[in-house]
Amino acid sequence: MxxxxxxxxxxxxxxxxxxxxxxxxxxxxxxxxxxTSADVIYDALRDAIIRGELEEGEALRQDTIARMFNVSRIPVREAMQRLEAQGLVISERYKGVVVASLSHEQITEIFQFRALVEPSVIEMAVPLMSAKSLEQAQYYCDAFGAETDPERWGDLNRHFHNCLYVDCDKPYYLSVIDKTNDLVERYVRLVLYLTQGMRNAVAEHQAILDACVAKKPKQAAELTRQHIDKAGKTLVSYLRDHTRK
Amino acid sequence: MxxxxxxxxxxxxxxxxxxxxxxxxxxxxxxxxxxTSADVIYDALRDAIIRGELEEGEALRQDTIARMFNVSRIPVREAMQRLEAQGLVISERYKGVVVASLSHEQITEIFQFRALVEPSVIEMAVPLMSAKSLEQAQYYCDAFGAETDPERWGDLNRHFHNCLYVDCDKPYYLSVIDKTNDLVERYVRLVLYLTQGMRNAVAEHQAILDACVAKKPKQAAELTRQHIDKAGKTLVSYLRDHTRK
DNA sequence: GTTTGCATAATTGTATCCAATCTACAATAT
DNA sequence: ATATTGTAGATTGGATACAATTATGCAAAC
Structure with missing residues (x-):
């Protein structure tokens, strides 16, 4: 059901x-x-954008999307207003909205921001972490290492990190982390694809998880910081080498 | 012009x-x-909310607002979608939107978040800070101390802090700080009002500014952290004592 | 060949209208 | 009285219709 x-x-x-x-x-x-219709359409568009199914700069035509969902343009426009507020699209009057794209500088900045906030959250989460969350994290960690479908790497990676954050009991931090990750997820996925899954990430994940299991908040935080820092640098250098622009 | x-x-x-x-x-x-009309209405509503002109929990009727701006409900609804995405209002289907309210726990969390992010930003900003920004900061600092109109304290306080952040060259950090401050601004204003301007804040502001002038990033960061931490605690304790709930 | 000047088609922004649902209060039963 | 039900008006979600603006195509002029 x-x-x-x-x-x-x-x-x-x-x-x-x-x-x-x-x-x-x-x-x-x-x-x-x-x-509402706008809710459904928002979720669908957001998903397509962060999964990279819509290319950066690609135009989102109200009428096209309205027909795809068999609704009028009204709820489509409402969904777009939200996407714009989240920074996922950019709109210009009478011209329409396009999928937002980030410069390398912007990506670097966002990873720097993540490297500030996420360690702080995992540090708060460790003392509160439930056995279930740790179990789930281990599951996603293993699944990430075993997965062969590139489409799934992004999900598993994000699920893994989320498991280590959810118990922190800080909804605002979590919402900021979520929205921040939405903005760079498409690039993370791209690089996971290009690097065939960043195999070394699994070891880093396991180290973070081990620190959580061992109830060492500071260590978990520091490992998370390093992990994000490294991921950001790897990502941008890959983008520089493997994409035009 | x-x-x-x-x-x-x-x-x-x-x-x-x-x-x-x-x-x-x-x-x-x-x-x-x-x-667009939606842009104008969004700005106006956002302003009214963060200034506390609209009470928390107050309903925002589409038709009422549409008539105030002499437009149809469509652009009003679009503005509301954005407000909801920013967390400034909460909407329920067929019931309408109300101005969001924060529990003491949520306010505490948001100040804790600010105390993490804003020091980091001022630390990055200090080496890049222009004479003009420092001058402006001093102006707002003095103006804050001299101002007698309670309505203006909130603006001056926020302008002061902004001056010390803008040169950091990190647009994403700044946008997060801005949106975060929007959520608590109404409460900051309320307490500024109740405490007759938190006179001691001026000394703290001056100390932060002095550290910036002296090009001491770490010190500016630490003072900022303390300032926000203290402000948050003062704010919540005042809210506990001086408001129902 | 390139630029300019329309005419036309696409597309967006907004108003109006209708259906779905909620709210408040009257009517009825307990 | 109190609780429940029914109903009218208010309000929202969304479709349709129209106006404002932009994009495109094509001929004329340079």
Whole structure:
């Protein structure tokens, strides 16, 4: 039974949640959080952008997208307003919106930012980390190493890191990290593809995870910092060598 | 001559910028950045929210706002989509949007986040800081101390800090800081009002500025961290004492 | 060949209209 | 009285329609 599809995805700003009524044992959803057309379209476009399925600079025509989803342009425009607010597209009046692209300098800056925030979060998370999160992290770590489908590397990488962050109990930090990663994910995926999965990343992941298991917050933070720093530098140098621009 | 009014304000996601064509010495605007109705309404609503002119939890009726700006509900809805993406309002399907409110825990978290990011930015900015920025900072610092109109304290405080950040040459950091400050600004203003301007803040501001003038990045960063930490704690304790909830 | 001047087609921005849903209050039952 | 149900008006989500602007194609002029 797929009910989640009709609720606002978490990227539209909402968490799916089961509400249990007063004395009534009934698995009820908060239908006030039903997804609008704009929600669905936002999630789909966001996904396509961060997965790199839409090229940077590619135009998003309202009418084309409206027809794809069998809706009018109104909800499409609303989705685009959100994408623009998140920095995923850029719009110019009467010209339309295009998928945002980042210069090497911008990518470098964003990785520098991640290298500041994410270590801080993992440090706070370690003391609170549940066995389940650690288990999941190990699962994603192994899966990342074993996966052969390039399309999946990006997901597994991100899931792994998320597992080590979620228990920090700092929703604002997490939302910033999420939005920040959205902006560079397409490039991360590209380089994961070009480098055939950055095999050495697995060892770094395992080292971070080990530090978490050993309840060493500072060490986990420092390893995370190094990991992000290295990933950023590798990424930009690969982009310089392997792409025009 | 006021041309800027017809351009997208920077909070709509754009910086006003003079584009000089190829070999042609001509002061030309990028007219693609003309403001739409949605841009204007977004800026106005955002402003009203962060200034605390709209109470937290207050409903924003599409029709009411549309009539105020003499437009249809369409651009109003688009503005609201952006506000929601920035976390300034919360919307529920068929119920409408309300001004977002933050719990004390959320405010605490956001100040903790600021205390991580802003010191890092000022540290990067100090070596690059222009005489003009330092001058402006001193101006706003003094103005903050001398100002008697409570409405202005919030602006002056924020302008002061901004002066010390802008030269860091890290647009992404700055955009995150800006959006983060937007979320707590209404509470900062409230407490500035309740504490009659937090007179002791002026001394802290001057100390930060002095460290910048003396080109001591680490010291400026540490003072900034303390300043934000203290401001956050003062703010939350005042909110606990002086507001219901 | 390149530039200029339209006419036309595409595309976006916004107004108007309708259907779905919520809210508030009256009507009814307990 | 209190709780429940029904209904009218308010409000939102979205489709359609139209206006404003930009992009394109093509002929005329240089």
């Amino acid at each position: 797929r009910l989640m599809g009709v609720l606002k995805g978490q990227h539209a700003g909402y968490r799916e949640r089961l509400i249990v009524a007063n004395g009534l044992k009934l698995r009820a959803f908060d239908l006030g959080r039903q997804a | 006021r041309l800027m009014g017809v351009l997208k304000g920077q909070h709509a996601g754009y910086r006003e910028r003079l584009i000089v064509a190829n070999g042609l010495k001509l002061r030309a605007f990028d007219l693609g950045r003309q403001a």
